[in-house]
Amino acid sequence: MMTGKRQITTMCPMNCIPTQCGMTIEVEDNKLVSLKGDVNNPDSRGFLCIRGQATPEIFENPKRLLHPMRRVGERGEDRWEACSWDDAYKMIVDAIEQTQPERVGLWRGHGTGTTGPAGNTLVSRFGMLGGFQQWNTAIVCWAMGGYGLGLTGTLKTSTKEDMASNARTIILWGATFASQPDLAPHLIAARKRGAYVIHIDTHRTEASRHADDVFLLPPGTDAALALALAHVIVQENLYDQSFIDSFTLGFAQFAAHVQQYTPEWAATITGIEPERIRALARRYAADSPAMIVLGGSSIFKHQHGWEPARAISCLPALTGQLGIAGGGLGPRHGASSESTGYADVLADISRKMPDAAAIPSHMTSITESFTHGQLDVLLVFGSNMLSMFADANELARGLAQVKLIVSYDLFMNATSRRFADLVLPSTAWLEDIGLKQTATHIYLMEHALTPEGECRSLVTLLRELAQRLNIANVFPWRDEEDYVNAFLAAQKTETGAPLTVDILREHGGYWQRNNLSHVAYQERHFATPSTKVEFWSERAQQAGLSPLPSYTAPEKNEYPLRFSQGRTLTAFHSFFDEGQALPTLARVNTGPQLWIHPQDAQQRQITHGMPIVIANDRGHFEAMASVSEDILPGVVWMRDGWVGVNRVTSGAPIVSLTANDVVPGIPGGQAAYDAWVDVRRKEPEGDTPS
Numbered sequence: 159m160m161t162g163k164r165q166i167t168t169m170c171p172m173n174c175i176p177t178q179c180g181m182t183i184e185v186e187d188n189k190l191v192s193l194k195g196d197v198n199n200p201d202s203r204g205f206l207c208i209r210g211q212a213t214p215e216i217f218e219n220p221k222r223l224l225h226p227m228r229r230v231g232e233r234g235e236d237r238w239e240a241c242s243w244d245d246a247y248k249m250i251v252d253a254i255e256q257t258q259p260e261r262v263g264l265w266r267g268h269g270t271g272t273t274g275p276a277g278n279t280l281v282s283r284f285g286m287l288g289g290f291q292q293w294n295t296a297i298v299c300w301a302m303g304g305y306g307l308g309l310t311g312t313l314k315t316s317t318k319e320d321m322a323s324n325a326r327t328i329i330l331w332g333a334t335f336a337s338q339p340d341l342a343p344h345l346i347a348a349r350k351r352g353a354y355v356i357h358i359d360t361h362r363t364e365a366s367r368h369a370d371d372v373f374l375l376p377p378g379t380d381a382a383l384a385l386a387l388a389h390v391i392v393q394e395n396l397y398d399q400s401f402i403d404s405f406t407l408g409f410a411q412f413a414a415h416v417q418q419y420t421p422e423w424a425a426t427i428t429g430i431e432p433e434r435i436r437a438l439a440r441r442y443a444a445d446s447p448a449m450i451v452l453g454g455s456s457i458f459k460h461q462h463g464w465e466p467a468r469a470i471s472c473l474p475a476l477t478g479q480l481g482i483a484g485g486g487l488g489p490r491h492g493a494s495s496e497s498t499g500y501a502d503v504l505a506d507i508s509r510k511m512p513d514a515a516a517i518p519s520h521m522t523s524i525t526e527s528f529t530h531g532q533l534d535v536l537l538v539f540g541s542n543m544l545s546m547f548a549d550a551n552e553l554a555r556g557l558a559q560v561k562l563i564v565s566y567d568l569f570m571n572a573t574s575r576r577f578a579d580l581v582l583p584s585t586a587w588l589e590d591i592g593l594k595q596t597a598t599h600i601y602l603m604e605h606a607l608t609p610e611g612e613c614r615s616l617v618t619l620l621r622e623l624a625q626r627l628n629i630a631n632v633f634p635w636r637d638e639e640d641y642v643n644a645f646l647a648a649q650k651t652e653t654g655a656p657l658t659v660d661i662l663r664e665h666g667g668y669w670q671r672n673n674l675s676h677v678a679y680q681e682r683h684f685a686t687p688s689t690k691v692e693f694w695s696e697r698a699q700q701a702g703l704s705p706l707p708s709y710t711a712p713e714k715n716e717y718p719l720r721f722s723q724g725r726t727l728t729a730f731h732s733f734f735d736e737g738q739a740l741p742t743l744a745r746v747n748t749g750p751q752l753w754i755h756p757q758d759a760q761q762r763q764i765t766h767g768m769p770i771v772i773a774n775d776r777g778h779f780e781a782m783a784s785v786s787e788d789i790l791p792g793v794v795w796m797r798d799g800w801v802g803v804n805r806v807t808s809g810a811p812i813v814s815l816t817a818n819d820v821v822p823g824i825p826g827g828q829a830a831y832d833a834w835v836d837v838r839r840k841e842p843e844g845d846t847p848s
């Protein structure tokens with residue numbers, strides 16, 4: 159390791175795709191001595207949110223895992239003893255060799271993406287070549303948005319730069335700055351230019367302050383609003399006949415279908431007055447180009463979570479907004495821009511496991527596979543599963559059946575404390591080499607520090623396991639830099655040679671993606687069987703779903719409050735032991751807080767800051783009341799990532815197994831994260847959470 163003070167340009171380890179922020183760090187004597195936002199980063203221009211600013215606290219943190227540890231005593235006692243890496247490898251290898259490959263599962267969380275694609279992809283390679291179960295983790299996050307958009311054929315997005323320069327109307331639909339803070343300056347620029355901004359969400363957020371108009375609606379009703387907008391656009395002949403004739407499929411059926419979805423009908427569901435819905439539709443259609451910036455995750459995490467994206471994605475096609483500057487769909491978590499990205503480093507291998515043995519990326523099926531005793535070994539990489547899976551009660555019952563659970567992470571978390579048999583210390587982002595990709599650029603993340611303690615990289619861990627299990631070809635590269643070069647191979651330099659880490663260094667660590675167009679779909683070629691935007695989807699129909707965009711009302715039960723969860727600027731899922739391992743984040747995340755409207759609070763004699771219990775027939779958990787007019791009566795909302803949250807969520811499948819794989823690469827396997835609950839004051843005794 160080099161000595162002397164060095165300044166290095168890198169990226170924040172969090173995964174706020176597709177924006178993400180650059181960092182300038184100084185290291186000296188293998189220590190991180192300073193960190194600030196990189197003012198030259200073309201995406202973030204010096205910005206770092208509190209999560210990024212807190213990341214130095216990973217290092218020299220007394221809570222950080224520094225040595226492999228195995229469980230002592232019973233699961234859940236949280237008692238551990240240090241062991242060697244060799245002992246740890248032996249435990250894993252012995253357990254795998256004593257069972258069949260299909261009884262071994264790999265689950266990875268956002269924690270393996272802190273240095274970009276390298277970790278995630280190697281877990282996939284290891285799983286494919288080993289014949290192990292592994293799952294697409296988009297099902298805890300953005301999958302249902304992608305699924306609905308994919309059915310229509312509008313997965314690609316235009317960039318924030320295009321929005322700033324060209325959009326006249328901007329609809330932030332479930333999109334928050336908590337997920338994409340780097341959007342904010344571009345939104346401000348657009349408004350200065352005269353763009354009109356509308357925010358649609360279940361509650362007021364920072365985004366509302368930058369909007370000219372705000373529409374609040376209950377969780378899970380976005381599809382009803384979108385269908386009513388389509389109704390008005392069709393009814394008032396505001397659609398683009400020429401675009402529809404050339405580039406869409408099924409308009410006649412769609413136009414007939416939306417006749418039933420009047421603004422009056424939508425008003426009874428959303429609470430938004432019919433005239434406001436009409437005015438919104440007229441503005442969207444007439445004051446163009448109009449861009450919809452769709453939320454990445456929370457808006458889709460309910461029982462019928464694919465329906466909003468499916469319905470909303472028809473609006474740009476209806477009005478001919480796709481393929482034009484300032485129109486279409488704007489940056490969204492999980493979306494890709496119109497450009498070349500990384501090379502596919504899985505292309506040279508195929509999955510060893512027969513299809514019949516594979517447990518699909520379908521959350522309910524995964525949980526069932528645990529509860530039915532189908533898994534003997536579970537390797538968990540960078541994830542706190544109990545906080546991320548809906549219906550955590552059932553998941554916990556399932557995890558108890560798995561014979562060996564291994565957690566590879568920076569810190570202990572609720573899942574590892576309760577269920578792991580072996581805990582392995584992972585490297586942090588400055589201790590590995592990696593890449594980050596935004597909609598417009600690829601950035602180098604340099605290896606800047608020697609790992610603390612006995613922390614080992616994911617590459618090292620998987621190479622060691624592959625070697626001991628005799629799984630060939632898991633890591634056919636010379637070293638980690640050579641592996642990173644493999645991702646860069648799809649980018650060509652001016653001479654036609656592939657981009658490499660060395661060339662990226664020569665460019666200061668920044669690289670504008672090849673073939674970048676800030677405007678998506680200029681070719682008007684869409685990724686559907688017909689290559690057109692599909693108002694009518696044959697694929698959906700064959701899978702037992704409505705072939706036309708639909709709205710399904712949530713099933714009501716005896717609990718009066720509609721519960722949903724989402725993101726704040728101070729947390730990212732359950733990263734860093736629910737934020738508690740980093741002092742800066744722990745100070746601002748003092749515990750679960752439930753947003754509740756004053757009317758609902760008053761009925762229950764609840765005041766702001768009061769300890770409360772959130773409960774339904776599935777379970778209960780404690781929180782503090784945050785009484786606010788920023789949320790609608792009858793709705794309660796909380797930041798996701800707290801381990802107790804999913805004690806009350808149902809985990810019911812959103813689509814069936816038949817419909818799971820209709821959209822290539824995007825599983826429909828998310829489970830329902832919403833719930834009906836009631837809330838009460840926490841009495842001094844007798845309300846201890848289960």
Ligand code: SF4
Nearest residue numbers: 170172174179207210
């Ligand atoms: S918004 Fe915050 S957490 Fe996300 S990449 Fe930027 S600094 Fe990191």
